[in-house]
Amino acid sequence: MSAAKNINITLQIWRQKNSKEKGKMESYKLNNVSTASSFLEMLDQLNEQLVNERKEPIAFDHDCREGICGMCSLYINGRAHGPDTGITTCQLHMRMFNDGDTIVVEPWRSVAFPVIKDLVVDRTAFDRIQQAGGFVSVNTSGNTIDANTIPVPKDDADKAFEAAACIGCGACVATCKNGSAMLFVGAKVSQYALLPQGKVEATNRVLNMVRQMDEEGFGNCTNTGACEIECPKGISLENIARMNREYLSASLK
């Protein structure tokens, strides 16, 4: 247990006016940052300072600030979501840093996630992959059968849940040297592969999702495993293996 204290830091932050203009790193000094603050609260503090100095604040994505919405991103000191494991940037706290530190902050790095402004990137490629087949084609009419007429073994349900816990933040892509989205897509394919629902469309699902993933410009997987290490939700590489099996058997049909 350590009491909160205030530290002074220097930030090197990627500034880019919009998707068309070139960006560059800029340096900012920020004093009196409480070590009890989250990383995003530190950025709030910097922005408050910038606005008071009549300078343009830094745009960054964030929303729930409790580690579940997946909106926050940020490459901090060369790591997706910064120097801690199993968390999103909103759960990273300034006590991870020391007085006098220089912290480098960049947007997600991937061709498939173009920069919109400063630290904000476009992750709609993930949405388009899901729209290509990441669902069960059930009518939303409420006339489905009683839920307990579809029994699911507990182990399968638990595994499906673990895969479904992906928050779609994109850390896997950002941290992969190939910019691969296979952990994300693998998690989604796995969720449905493990459940009895939607089995009839399993073949189309995996073929369409993988096709869309390739079209979006994500790279290939070379089993380095960086994605798994940086995933804030501990999504396992097993999901990529499962997707590959699903894809192979779908391709052979």
Place this chain on the structure above:
Amino acid sequence: MKLDSKIPEGHISQKWTDYKDHLKLVAPNNRPKIDIIVVGTGLAGASAAASFAEMGYNVKAFCYQDSPRRAHSIAAQGGINAAKNYQNDGDSTFRLFYDTIKGGDYRAREANVHRLAEVSGNIIDQCVAQGVPFARDYGGMLDNRSFGGTQVQRTFYAAGQTGQQLLLGAYSSLSRQIGLGKVEMYNRHEMLELVKVDGKARGIIARNLITGDLERHSAHAVIIATGGYGNVYFLSTNAMGSNVTAGWKIHKQGALFANPCYVQIHPTCIPVHGTNQSKLTLMSESLRNSGRIWVPKKKEDAEAIRAGKLKPVQIAEEDRDYYLERKYPAFGNLVPRDVASRAGKEVCDEGRGIEANDTNEGVYLDFATEIQSKGKQTAYAKGNHNPSQEEILTLGKKWLEEKYGNLFTMYQKITDENPYETPMKIYPAVHYTMGGVWVDYNLQSTIPGCFVAGEANFSDHGANRLGASALMQGLADGYFVLPYTVSNYLADDIRTGKISTDLPEFVAAENSVKEQINKFLSNNGTKTVDHFHKRLGLIMWNKVGMGRNEKGLTEAISEIAALKEEFFKDVYVPGSADELNPELEKALRVADFIELGQLMAMDALQRKESCGGHFREEYQDSEGETLRDDENFSFVGAWENKGYDVTKSELHKEELKYEFIKIAARNYK
């Protein structure tokens, strides 16, 4: 204005069935001629958009996030209720209806709540069919757990991430419709105005948050599903971007705003750490099953703890005040949320709060007793009937870890304190808003064609809300209510044809938005948007928070009026209108929060009774418990806007009739 709730006649158990049988329909071949706008893509919005598209309507859906999957419904932890009676413990539609009405402190509408209970079972069926991975037992059947305020096990869950899984289910259905081209999805867009033509809702003005372009979108009906307004307090458990703008804009266009003073304050959040705090984090209520809540008996001890001179473990047992166990022996630490929250505030107001921050607000949630008893129990179960203190501690902590491990880790990440070794610090925080836009039984606001769903409307939760009931309402509205009632409304629109966005009403609405934006950007004041938002939050928390009184509320109303003047005069918004400009987005939202905050204070002032989340200090019994006044206040307070000066708003009352449930006092002693 006369409020017509349009509640159908007949027995409560037949109202919805009979009503549905007589609603007008739109034939499948006519549905592609009709456009529907859905604003917000959380549980209510995503499920509504997917359902309308499935039926064959053209849908445009809007959200301010980069993807509909990020709506704040995703953060709900506990579960979703449904009267399935899978556990054979006597649950039924009526019991769920009864518990929800009672939990709402008899300030919700009977017919709406019964309908909610009726469709609750369908929600589970629908979600399971979509592939939502709910918890299962070893037989492969769905598992249930119990939740506060009920005596049956009716809560369906997916670990502590039920909201996430339900939202991803709705998002997958929405994604399917987007893929099929039936829904046009507008991410990073914000609705800034409603467009009315001939008195009917016919479209919206939305701002593309990336380019700043103002866009005109027309439709035959507009659905608002934009969640709650807890961020009026600046600090809340809501997502940072959650806002009331869509609801407030339609309010200014004629929709009434109901029961704005009903705010749920959740007792188990991590306390504020300092002035730079942006957001509060909820610790699951389940922790109260194992933790004991206390503060020091003596003020001096609390002061010494805050100064870092004393550690909580050094306070002797007889010097601790387990105030919930003392005041509510029957329920102890498990009293409902509103009761626990108020009791915590009381001891902090007495100067016995333990958090070393500006306000000293915080109490302990202590697991030491549980570690002892569970440690001993585990040792005995292993055949060790003479365990050492060390063995007991190890086994007890292990027991806690299995049950609450992820929550303890989360707490440690945020506070840097180890809750296995030292008690957790908690304090109440704003969590959910039961008030919202007034809607009738069809979920239609007082503007024809403008419907409001989920947390954004007022309808199902009364003055208080039980756990696991918000997710239920969002999905019920979107999947199973709106598809019927909106179709009934649209049946008259099959010959209307496409609505032109060149109509003068669209031009005027767009110009008024443009004017507001330009005003902010050219204001050239001296203070940031957050500066004003934080000040508003402090007024709200201190005077329209857990305890309210006439003096405080009267002061709040005039202080907010002054703040509003200052805000418009002195706020500084950098950047321009034609780019991604988060400061501008915030300014537009805070302008609405300020006005709503004032209305919340007015509503709290007129409601001279205590009920649920609304505790008026003047109305309590001799033991400090809430004193409801059913004689005079059994009504929905619905406000009509009268222009810039919110204090000119006019109160309309919808009388609440309890025909099928007998009203009784709530007692937890």
